[in-house]
Amino acid sequence: MAETYPAKPVRFVVPFATGGGNDFLARDLASELQAKLGQSFVVENKPGAGGLIGSDIVARAPADGYTILMAANSAAIVDAASKAPPFRLARDLAGVAMVAEIPMILVVSNNVPAKSVKELVALLKEKPGAYNYASAGPGTIMHMTSEVFAAETGTSMVHVPFKGASQMVPEVIAGRVQVLFGAANSLIPFIKSGQVRALSVAGAQRWQGMPHLPTLMESGIPIDLNIWYGVLAPKATPRPIIEKLNKEINAYLATDVAKKKLAAQGMEPLMGTPEQFDALVKNDVERWTRVASQVRFSID
Template structure:
C-alpha cells in the first residue's frame, strides 16, 4: 500500500513539473478575447458582442470584446496575428481588413499566412441609393444617365479602398460608365453631403440608409448582393440590370496562424451553433445583417476568391490608398 502511495505521489509531482505528462483540459478552459478592428457600433462590433454573449453562456467562460480601431483595421489585425496561437484570441475579420486593405499596399500582416480561419459569420446588406434630385428610379436609368453625362455624376465613399469605393468602381467598370469619386473620411462623414444633394450616388449599409429612404431623403435603387435580401425581397439587385454584378460585404472570425486544428474545429462548431440561434438571427437582422456561417475551409476559399476578384478591380480602376 505504501509503495502505491509513493508511486502516485511521484507521478503527481512529475505531471506538475512536466507539462507533457499533465492531462490537458478541453478547450475552452479560460477567457476568450474577441478583437474588433473598428469603433463600437458598426456591424463587426454588433457581431462580436452578440456572439460573445452566447459563447459565454455556452462555455461558462468569460468572453471579452476589445475594440482596437485604427489604420483601417490594421492595428487589430497585427495584434491578433502576433497573439499566442492557442485559440483564446479571435479577430472579427471583415473583407475590408482581409481583402481590400492588403490589396492597396503594405499592411503589417498577411491575410492568408498570418491567420487560421474559424468561419464566416455574416453578410451585411448594402444598398445602392441616389439623391432624389437624380432623375433615375432604377439601376438601368442610372446607368443610362451616367452614359449620357460622362463624368458629371458623383459618388461618395468612405475613402479610397473603402467598400463603397470598391463597389462603385466595380459598377463603373462593368457598365462602362464614368462617375466621379468623392472620398470622405469614413462612410458616416459622406451622409450629410449625400442628403443635401452635393453628391449623387452612394452604396452603403442598409441599417444606416433605410431611415433616410423611408423619410424620402434618399431613393433606393437596388441591393448589391447576388440575390435579393431576405428582409427586402421587393428590392431588386444591381445584377438584375447589370448581369454578373454582385458585392458581398462579409465578416468572419480568424485566429492566429498555427492554432491547433482541434481548437479551430471546436471554435467553428460552437460559432455555427450560436449563429443558428433564432434570437441571434433576429438581433442581427434588425441591423441589416444576414447570418452566413461556414466551415474554416469555406472561409479560406472566400478570402482567396475575393483577393483575386478585387485585385482586378484595383488594377483596372487604379485605386490607391490615401
C-alpha cells in the same frame, strides 16, 4: 487546451468604427460567447485604413486565442490591392467561423434627381466628376464596388472616404455626398424613412428584405457582390481553440434568436468549418486581385 480555454478575457477587435455590421456582429457574438464560455469577450473598435489597422493588430498578436478579429471581405480587398501590406490574410490569419452575409444597396441623396439606375448612369455621364460617392475607406468593399460600377458604366465620381457607416450615412442624407453602396443594415432605417433613395441591390438575386429593388444585373450592369463577415485569429492559433470557437459560434447562429437578430439587420447566417472559411478567404483574395487590376486600384 480547449478544455481550459478561455482562462482570461478575450480581445475581440473590430477594424471599423461603431455602427456597422462588423460592430453589431462582434458585440452580439461577444455577449453569447461570454455567456457560454464564462469569460469576457471585450470588443475594441480600431478603425482606419480600410480595416488594415485593426486587422494588423490581430495578425501581430500572440497566437493563443486571446485576440480575434471580426472581419469582412474588405480584408480580402485590402490584401489583394496592397503592394506591401504588413500582413497577408491567408498567410497570417486563420479562419475561425463564417458568421453572416448581407447585400449591398445602392442609394442616392434626395437631391439627386435619378429615380433608377439607368437615370443615375445618364446623370453621371452628363456631368462626369460632378458627384461624390462615400465609402468606409480606400480598399473597402464600398469603395471597390463603386469603382467597379463606374468602370462597367463608363462613368466617374469623386471618392470621399470615411471611417465607418456612422460617419458617411449622415453626409449622404445631408446631400454633401450623393452616392453610396452600403450594407443593408446601415441603410434600412434611412431608406424606410425616406431620408435616402434606394435604387438597386448589388447581389445576383433580389433581396427579400426589399424585393421591389432590382439587381444591378437587371439594369444591365454585370456586378454580383455581397458583404460577408467572419471571425479570424492569428495563423498559429491552436486548432482545438479554433474548433471550440467555431462550434460555439455555429451553434448560436443555428438558433431562432440569432436568425431573428440577423434578419432585423438584413443579414443571413453563414455557417461552416474553419477550412471552408479559409477557402472562402483565399478565393476572395484572388477575385479582388482581378478586380483591383480591372479598376487600376492599389494601396501603397
